[in-house]
Amino acid sequence: MNYSHEPVLLEEALTNLICDKSGSYLDCTFGLGGHSKKILENLNSDGSLFSIDKDSEVKEYANLIKDERFEFQVSSFSNISNLFSENSMDGVLFDLGVSSLQLDKPDRGFSFMRGGTLDMRFDNKSGVSAKEWINKASEKEIADVFYFLGEERKSRQYAKKIIIARKDMNISSTTDLAELIKPKGFQKKHPATNIFRGIRILINNEFEELKKGLISSIRVLKNKGILAVISFHSAEDRIVKNFFRKEYKNFFEDINLKNINKIKPSKQEKSANPRSRSAILRVGEIEYVS
Ligand SMILES: C[S@@+](CC[C@H](N)C(=O)[O-])C[C@H]1O[C@@H](n2cnc3c(N)ncnc32)[C@H](O)[C@@H]1O
Structure with a gap:
């Protein structure tokens, strides 16, 4: 491509x-x-x-x-x-x-519009991927990243959903994460926009x-x-x-x-x-x- x-x-x-x-x-x-x-x-x-x-x-x-x-x-x-x-x-x-290049390549994991591995590293040869982080981080850590870096008001609600889901599954793809925070009914902006941006900012420091x-x-x-x-x-x-x-x-x-x-x-x-x-x-x- x-x-x-x-x-x-x-x-x-x-x-x-x-x-x-x-x-x-x-x-x-x-x-x-x-x-x-x-x-x-x-x-x-x-x-x-x-x-x-x-x-x-x-x-x-x-x-x-x-x-x-x-x-x-x-x-x-x-x-x-x-x-x-x-x-x-x-x-x-x-x-x-x-x-x-990063957004459109599904295996780079930057976009919730494309199914792919949840990676999000600019330098995908080193460091911790989004997948590793989201499956290990504490509820407070996740909520703080969503709130402070993603500027997402419902940060605690989404962090709780992730912790509950983690009991039964490994969150490994962009689709897994986007599905967990899917909006109920119509919303002008998909909440995954803020969530993905917050994680990306963290992962790449x-x-x-x-x-x-x-x-x-x-x-x-x-x-x-x-x-x-x-x-x-x-x-x-x-x-x-x-x-x-x-x-x-x-x-x-x-x-x-x-x-x-x-x-x-x-x-x-x-x-x-x-x-x-x-x-x-x-x-x-x-x-x-x-
Ligand atoms: C918006 S794109 C640049 C697009 C470019 N101006 C063009 O016209 O094609 C941003 C780029 O910055 C790189 N980048 C982000 N953080 C960086 C960092 N800390 N050090 C070096 N490059 C970085 C990303 O990997 C990405 O390729």
């Missing part, structure tokens, strides 16, 4: 990110390469792009890009400081969340990774370099917003983030690509103060 991912806020991210066509750029979320390819198109022959992704399955797609200005490595946000030197990048981009990634990005950016982050839900955006507003100062006293901008998708993009509906792009420029 051929997977394709419609990049979100593509033009807006590019216009804001590329401040020097001969510069060096870092795409921290290669995915299926939508943003990376567009960055390369916009650079001149002296420019360069480094892309990373935690998911080793995307390496095959990165290898298709035959361009001397491009390098790819399987790695995570928390490793950025080890991979790149300080003051080396003109722009850093994060396009958070899940790629279509997403919030800690994001915080480490933001701090490392400032470290690797040059003076006047651009940090651009696309988020897809309120809890994720809150981390980015607070970091841009003031939290970066806890780590970098001699740096200012200026020209901060918040950009949302156009009406046209929202209707053409439903995944973009909740997207928010935040950009800021690094200023060294001496």
